[in-house]
Amino acid sequence: MKKKIISLVSVALLLFSLAACGEGGNGGDAQSINVYNWGEYIDQSVLDDFEAETGIKVNYTTYASNEEMYSKIVSGAASYDVIIPSEYMISKMISEDLLHELNFDNIPNYKYIGEEYRGLSYDPEEKYSVPYTWGTVVIVYNTKYVDEEDVADESINLLWNEKYAGNILMFDNPRDAFALAHIKLGHSMNTTNPEDWYEAAEELKKQKPIVQAYVMDQIFDKMLNEEAYIAAYYAGDAMTMMDENENLAAYVPREGANMFFDSMCVLKSSRNKEAAEKFINFMCETEIAVRNAEEVWYAIPHTAAYEALDPEQSEDPLVYPPKEVLDKCEVFINLNKETLVLQSELWINLKTQY
C-alpha cells in the first residue's frame, strides 16, 4: 500500500510540475504579460517604465524570424500576450483565427497612427493590429573594400558580384532570400507561379559559392568587424551598423526591395487581453514612441512622435525613403500553401546541395 501511495504521489508531483511548465511565465497572474518580439527591436528601458507605471510585469522574449514565432505559438509550447509580427504573418494569423480583435477603447493612442499606415491590406478593417515600425530591406556595403563603380548603379546585382566572392552575406530565412532573387529576375516577390520560384532558386544556387555565410543576427558581428563586405538587411539594423562603423554605407536597390510593416497584436489565447492592450497603448504614447524610435532607428507610423524626432533621423532617406523609392518596393503577402511548400523544398534543396 505504502509503495503505491509513494509512486502515486511522485507521479502526481511530476504531472503538477509539468502543468506548471505549460503555464509558462503567465501563471494566470493578472499582473503580468508575456511580450514576444524580434531581437534587438526595442528600447529595454521602456519596459521598466511600463512596469513602474502600471504595476504589470513584462516577461520579454525575442525571436529571429516570423516563422520561428509562428511555430512556437501554434505548437502551444508557450503562451504569449503581445506579439509583433510582420504584415504577411499577421494576415496568415488572422486567417487562422489566432489573433484577438482589439478593443480600441483601451488603446486611445491609436489616434496618433498616421492615415497611410491604417487599414493596409493585411488588416483592412483595422481590427487586429497596431503598427509598430516599418522599413525596407537595404544593401549594406563597406566602402573600404567595395569599389565605387560597383555601387554606382545601386543595383541588387552587387549581391551576385563575383569580384566579392566569399565576402557576401545572405539572409538565413527563405522568404527574404527568395525575395532578393525575385527582385533580381524582375518577378513579384509574391509570385505564385512555380516557374518563377524555380528560376529564383537557380539564382540562389548560382550565388551560393560566393556567399560567405547565411546569417540573421550574426550579421552585426560580421559587418562591424569587416569580416564580410556586402549584405542585405533590414534598414533600421543597417542604420545601427552604420552608426557603429563609419565605413559602412547602404542603399535601397533601384530594382526594388521588400517593404515591411511590423505591428503589435494580441493573441486570442491571451489570458490577459486588457493588460496586453494597455501595453500596446503605452508603446504608442508619444514620449515612449520617440525614445523607442531613437533606439531602434526603424521608421515609425506614429505622427506625433515623428514630428518630435531629430531631423537627422526623420529626414534620413534610408529610414524614411522618398516616395519614388517606396513606389518600387513591394510588401509581402501571405503565400498560399502550395507556394510555401515549394519555397520550403527549394530552400532545403539549396542547403543540401553539397
Added chain:
Amino acid sequence: MSKTVTIGNKKATVSPFASWMTVFVLVPMALVVYYAFTNADGAFTFENLKWIYTYRSTMFLSLRLAFIATVICLLLAYPIAYSMSRAGEKIQRNATLIIMLPMWMNFLVRTYSWMTILENNGLINSALRSIFGLFGGEFDGFQLINNRGAIVLGMVYNFLPYMILPIYTSLTKIDNSLLEAARDLGSNGFHVFKRVILPLSIPGIISGITMVFIPSISTFIISRILGGGKDFLIGDLIEDYFLGNSGVVNYNIGAALSMVLMILILIATFFMNHFDKDAKTSGGGRI
C-alpha cells in the same frame, strides 16, 4: 517481514526514476514513432520514409563528419588520458579540472568564441598577419571558417572532454600489479600497452566513442555558426522541419528523419555494447 519492507522500499525508490523515464524518454520516443508513420491528418502512412532516401546525402555527410570528429577525438584523447593516469595525484586532479573547466561555460558561447578565433580578421589570421608584417610581407589569411573543417573542429573541441574522461577513468582503474606482472613475465613497454593496458581500457574507449559520436551526428548549431549556415546536417534538417524556418512545419517528416537517427544510434550502441562485453570477458579470462 523485514524482507517485504526492503522490497517495498526498493520499488518506492525506483518509481520516481521510472516515472521520469516514462514521461521524458519513452513517451517522447513513442511520439516520434507515431509522427513518423502518420500524415498531417493522423492516418497511417509510409510516405514520410521516402524523405529519408531524398536526404540520404545529408545523412551521409553527417555520418562522415561525425566519424572524422570521433576518430580525431580518440587520437587526441587517448595520449592525454594515458599521461594523466600515469601522473601524480595532484596533476591528475588539476588536469581533470582543466578539462572540465570549459564545460562550465555555455555550449553556444564556446562555439561562438571559435568564430572570433577563426575568422579572417580573427585571432589566428591577425596574429599571422602581424608576423608577416614584421618582415614586410603580405598575407591574405587562411580560410579557416565557414567550411567543413571548421564544423569538425567545433565538434572535436566541444566533445573532446567526453572522450578523455571515460578513457582516463578506465585507465586509472587498471591494477598496477597487472602491469608489474606483465613486466616480470618479460613484456617490454609496448607489449604491456598492447596486451594489458589497451584491452583493459576498451570499455572507456567505447563509452567515449558513443559519447562523442552521438552528439556529433545530431548537432545542428555548430554547422550554422562555424559552417556559415551553407550546408545542412541532418540535425539542421530536423530542426527546420519542426520549427518551420523554411515556411512549412512538418512534424511527420521531421519525426521520420529523427527516427532514422535514433535507429542509427541504437545500432551503434548495440555494436558498442557487444564489443564491450567481449572485451570484458576476454580481459577477465586473461586475469
